[in-house]
Amino acid sequence: xxxxxxxxxxxxxxxxxxxxxxxxxxxVRRGEIFAxxxxxxxxxxxxxxxxxxxxxxxxxSASICxxxxxxxxVKVRENISLTGQFAAVDxxxxxRENLVLIARLRGVHSPxxxxxxxxxxxxxxxxxxxxxxxxxxxxxRRLDIAMSLVGTPAVIFLDEPTTGLDPEGxxxxxxxxxELADGGTTILLTTQQxxxxxxxxDHIAILHGGSIIxxxxxxxxxxxxxxxxxxxIEKQPSLEDIFLAIIGQKGGK
Amino acid sequence: xxxxxxxxxxxxxxxxxxxxxxxxxxxxxxxxxxxMLLFAFVFGGAIHIGSGNYVNYLVPGIELIAxxxxxxxxxxxxxxxxxxxxxxxxxxxxxxxxxxxWAHVLTSLISNAISVVLIIGIxxxxxFRTSAGVLQWLAVGGxxxxxxxxxxxxxxxxxxTATSIDGASAFAxxxxxxxxxxxxxxxxxxxxxxxxxxxxxxxxxxxVDSVRALFNSTPIGNEIWSALAWCVGITIVAYxxxxxxxxxxx
Numbered sequence: 001x002x003x004x005x006x007x008x009x010x011x012x013x014x015x016x017x018x019x020x021x022x023x024x025x026x027x028v029r030r031g032e033i034f035a036x037x038x039x040x041x042x043x044x045x046x047x048x049x050x051x052x053x054x055x056x057x058x059x060x061s062a063s064i065c066x067x068x069x070x071x072x073x074v075k076v077r078e079n080i081s082l083t084g085q086f087a088a089v090d091x092x093x094x095x096r097e098n099l100v101l102i103a104r105l106r107g108v109h110s111p112x113x114x115x116x117x118x119x120x121x122x123x124x125x126x127x128x129x130x131x132x133x134x135x136x137x138x139x140x141r142r143l144d145i146a147m148s149l150v151g152t153p154a155v156i157f158l159d160e161p162t163t164g165l166d167p168e169g170x171x172x173x174x175x176x177x178x179e180l181a182d183g184g185t186t187i188l189l190t191t192q193q194x195x196x197x198x199x200x201x202d203h204i205a206i207l208h209g210g211s212i213i214x215x216x217x218x219x220x221x222x223x224x225x226x227x228x229x230x231x232x233i234e235k236q237p238s239l240e241d242i243f244l245a246i247i248g249q250k251g252g253k
Numbered sequence: 254x255x256x257x258x259x260x261x262x263x264x265x266x267x268x269x270x271x272x273x274x275x276x277x278x279x280x281x282x283x284x285x286x287x288x289m290l291l292f293a294f295v296f297g298g299a300i301h302i303g304s305g306n307y308v309n310y311l312v313p314g315i316e317l318i319a320x321x322x323x324x325x326x327x328x329x330x331x332x333x334x335x336x337x338x339x340x341x342x343x344x345x346x347x348x349x350x351x352x353x354x355w356a357h358v359l360t361s362l363i364s365n366a367i368s369v370v371l372i373i374g375i376x377x378x379x380x381f382r383t384s385a386g387v388l389q390w391l392a393v394g395g396x397x398x399x400x401x402x403x404x405x406x407x408x409x410x411x412x413x414t415a416t417s418i419d420g421a422s423a424f425a426x427x428x429x430x431x432x433x434x435x436x437x438x439x440x441x442x443x444x445x446x447x448x449x450x451x452x453x454x455x456x457x458x459x460x461v462d463s464v465r466a467l468f469n470s471t472p473i474g475n476e477i478w479s480a481l482a483w484c485v486g487i488t489i490v491a492y493x494x495x496x497x498x499x500x501x502x503x
Contacts, residue, residue, distance in 0.1 A: 052341075052345045053344070053345060054341055054344060054345060074347060077345055077346055077347045077348075078347045080345060081345070081346075082341065082342065082345040084338045084341055084342070086337075086338055087338070088337060088338030088339050088341065088342040089337075090266070090337070090339055091337070092269065092270050092273050092274070093266070093269065097269075101262065101266055102342075102346070104258075104262045105259055105262055105263070105343070105346055105348050106346060106347065107255075107347075131273075147342070
């Protein structure tokens with residue numbers, strides 16, 4: 001129907017006297033990784049929550065796969081999945097039970113098979129029968145993302161997916177996001193880490209003070225700024241490189 | 254039907270929560286049983302209720318305490334679902350929004366029914382005897398179910414609106430105390446006037462007296478209408494306030 005997975009125009013939202021979104025416009029093509037970059041309080045989560053039908057905008061419009069978030073919220077929900085800023089897993093259930101629960105609620109035909117497939121895909125098979133509250137931060141996040149993939153929604157919202165993860169966990173999540181996009185899923189992710197946007201996104205929008213102040217591919221954004229100077233600097237390994245190299249020798253995943 | 258299926262799935266989930274939370278079982282079951290033991294075997298001998306068996310006298314009040322503390326967990330479970338993001342997850346899925354709330358209400362009804370039955374069983378061991386026939390038992394079940402429904406919808410309100418875990422659980426304390434200022438443990442006749450007027454006009458006394466009359470097969474006066482009116486009234490008012498709070502999320 002339309003080649004746009006997400007279309008937002010003139011979106012406004014205030015909480016009491018605070019105007020969080022002044023006028024947000026953006027469009028995301030199908031199969032794209034779109035990064036919404038901004039500092040704390042820029043309105044990233046508010047935007048995502050409106051798109052995920054959790055919040056109503058004061059004015060403006062938003063549609064997902066051609067369905068209006070206000071008029072056709074049920075259709076929108078069939079096409080999306082939200083992975084919020086904090087992992088939403090049920091700690092009292094095992095990893096497997098969490099996935100089966102979501103699969104049943106989404107009306108997937110074979111909930112148990114779906115759960116097992118996702119568990120092995122996310123390297124959680126060994127921990128499948130353990131309660132999710134015993135998982136490490138990285139495992140919890142992986143389970144969280146796995147839960148969002150149940151029923152293969154067309155659009156996935158990831159709100160700061162790597163906040164609070166160690167470098168290893170972050171790389172794992174990045175890999176997952178790339179694989180998802182390769183499989184044709186549209187991804188809207190928010191982040192405050194420039195590197196994350198640079199690594200993952202086909203398209204980057206910078207949200208600042210309630211509106212989008214820059215929007216384009218990484219190359220387009222670079223053109224807006226003074227041309228790069230060529231400097232020769234001896235490349236020192238960063239602490240992260242060192243950390244990952246040492247961990248890598250351990251042979252762990 | 255889709256709504257019913259989702260409600261059932263979510264109900265299964267919260268029943269599993271109860272089974273896996275020892276503290277819930279302790280509070281909901283062991284506390285009322287301890288109270289029953291305490292009153293029956295420590296204070297009971299000094300309390301004059303006229304003729305009859307004191308365990309019989311106690312059972313209705315103990316059941317109400319069990320229900321009041323049991324429904325408090327509905328607040329907690331709802332609060333945790335909001336806090337942990339499960340609520341947002343369910344609400345952004347193609348799941349009927351009514352299911353998300355009704356699953357909690359259904360969990361409360363069923364889990365409280367189970368604890369009510371278990372407490373009756375223990376009361377029997379302690380010497381509780383009744384001449385109630387099938388109809389009277391059904392009436393007792395109906396009254397307690399209605400009371401559970403009223404308390405549950407009341408519990409949904411802080412569950413949806415509280416900003417802290419303390420706020421979500423605080424509402425239950427006054428409810429657990431109401432039976433102490435009623436005819437649940439002692440006849441109201443010995444209380445000073447102000448306390449007595451309060452005791453005789455609050456819902457617990459009407460409920461306790463009705464259930465007691467049903468168990469003893471004695472004539473039920475107007476108390477039963479007052480008990481039903483309280484339960485239905487609280488349910489309706491709490492339901493509308495809760496639904497208002499719930500609509501904020503949609």
